[in-house]
Amino acid sequence: MSKGQLIVYSGPSGVGKGTLMYPYLQEHPEAVLSISMTTRQPRPGETDGVEYYFVSHEEFEKQIIQDGLLEYARYSGNYYGTPRKMVEERIQQGQDVVLEIEVQGAMKIKQSYPDAVFIFVLPPSFSVLEARLRGRGTESEEVIAARLAAAKRELGTAALYDYIIVNDDLEQARKRLEAVIAAAKCQTKYMKDFIDEVTK
Amino acid sequence: MSKGQLIVYSGPSGVGKGTLMYPYLQEHPEAVLSISMTTRQPRPGETDGVEYYFVSHEEFEKQIIQDGLLEYARYSGNYYGTPRKMVEERIQQGQDVVLEIEVQGAMKIKQSYPDAVFIFVLPPSFSVLEARLRGRGTESEEVIAARLAAAKRELGTAALYDYIIVNDDLEQARKRLEAVIAAAKCQTKYMKDFIDEVTK
Numbered sequence: 001m002s003k004g005q006l007i008v009y010s011g012p013s014g015v016g017k018g019t020l021m022y023p024y025l026q027e028h029p030e031a032v033l034s035i036s037m038t039t040r041q042p043r044p045g046e047t048d049g050v051e052y053y054f055v056s057h058e059e060f061e062k063q064i065i066q067d068g069l070l071e072y073a074r075y076s077g078n079y080y081g082t083p084r085k086m087v088e089e090r091i092q093q094g095q096d097v098v099l100e101i102e103v104q105g106a107m108k109i110k111q112s113y114p115d116a117v118f119i120f121v122l123p124p125s126f127s128v129l130e131a132r133l134r135g136r137g138t139e140s141e142e143v144i145a146a147r148l149a150a151a152k153r154e155l156g157t158a159a160l161y162d163y164i165i166v167n168d169d170l171e172q173a174r175k176r177l178e179a180v181i182a183a184a185k186c187q188t189k190y191m192k193d194f195i196d197e198v199t200k
Numbered sequence: 201m202s203k204g205q206l207i208v209y210s211g212p213s214g215v216g217k218g219t220l221m222y223p224y225l226q227e228h229p230e231a232v233l234s235i236s237m238t239t240r241q242p243r244p245g246e247t248d249g250v251e252y253y254f255v256s257h258e259e260f261e262k263q264i265i266q267d268g269l270l271e272y273a274r275y276s277g278n279y280y281g282t283p284r285k286m287v288e289e290r291i292q293q294g295q296d297v298v299l300e301i302e303v304q305g306a307m308k309i310k311q312s313y314p315d316a317v318f319i320f321v322l323p324p325s326f327s328v329l330e331a332r333l334r335g336r337g338t339e340s341e342e343v344i345a346a347r348l349a350a351a352k353r354e355l356g357t358a359a360l361y362d363y364i365i366v367n368d369d370l371e372q373a374r375k376r377l378e379a380v381i382a383a384a385k386c387q388t389k390y391m392k393d394f395i396d397e398v399t400k
Contacts (some may be wrong), residue, residue, distance in 0.1 A: 122398055155399040164391040176386050183363065183383030186376050195241040197391040198322055
């Protein structure tokens with residue numbers, strides 16, 4: 001059985017990452033979404049082991065010390081991280097694992113998993129992203145301004161990824177995502193063992 | 201209009217390169233096969249400008265001197281090469297151009313066109329390739345032995361390419377080829393202008 005593929009998946013808030021990825025996951029039962037670990041409190045409706053693994057600060061720091069996390073970061077006083085064991089086990093079992101994480105985490109993964117495929121979702125233009133962020137209509141102008149500034153910073157890191165999916169037309173973008181994940185498995189670096197086998 | 205993609209396509213004799221690529225070309229009118237230039241005599245049924253551009257030694261050497269060829273090589277006393285002008289014009293016009301060439305030519309292209317996508321077709325095993333080469337049943341054992349030795353050398357160069365298509369199951373291999381060409385257009389290095397535009 002061949003190893004699974006680690007898929008690192010990023011993009012600014014509002015760009016449509018979930019809308020693109022969820023149908024892919026439904027059509028590809030061999031691919032699973034990684035569940036992050038966090039010390040923040042569950043929000044109403046959130047379940048431990050579904051949206052996140054909710055753990056205490058002590059438990060999280062124990063994981064850090066034991067090298068149990070592929071990457072982690074601290075935001076607003078809470079930790080967020082990717083449990084190493086779940087990811088590595090599934091990849092060994094031949095499953096693809098999708099990590100939807102922000103750029104700093106992605107770049108840490110790049111150091112330990114250079115064979116992962118790094119995908120960044122871009123809007124067709126910045127004004128489209130701005131409209132999407134405003135369109136939710138639930139936040140103050142201050143919150144929106146902060147989000148737009150964050151989105152601008154995030155967009156600037158797109159060039160660090162292997163592939164860019166432009167979310168202009170949803171159907172086209174889904175096809176591109178599908179193609180990129182399939183093609184990642186044809187990359188020469190993944191095929192090294194097979195090449196050795198055929199050419200020996 | 202966006203630039204086309206240069207697709208460099210190689211693999212040993214008998215691996216099924218044409219069987220894989222021709223349906224792709226039929227379904228993708230935006231992609232065209234490059235026509236090589238050669239000094240060898242046309243065989244019965246071959247037409248100038250279809251299988252090859254048939255030219256004299258003098259004309260070919262004029263093209264070499266004028267830097268009119270992306271790559272060229274000499275086999276059995278005849279020149280074979282890729283005319284630069286046709287390839288560059290079509291790419292500028294937004295067409296994809298497929299170069300079906302052997303590995304030495306491909307590596308020359310890599311120097312001048314690092315953004316091209318380099319695809320190598322592998323058999324599922326060496327014995328399958330051997331059976332395919334023998335299966336034609338029209339050549340002497342000597343010719344077959346020479347072909348197998350050449351195939352072995354060619355297979356050893358697969359690792360120099362970006363993507364490997366294993367031609368095990370024809371339908372699966374066609375899907376992989378389709379995915380690889382689509383994904384090549386999502387590679388960050390092709391999207392640089394777009395990234396600059398969105399993040400400016």
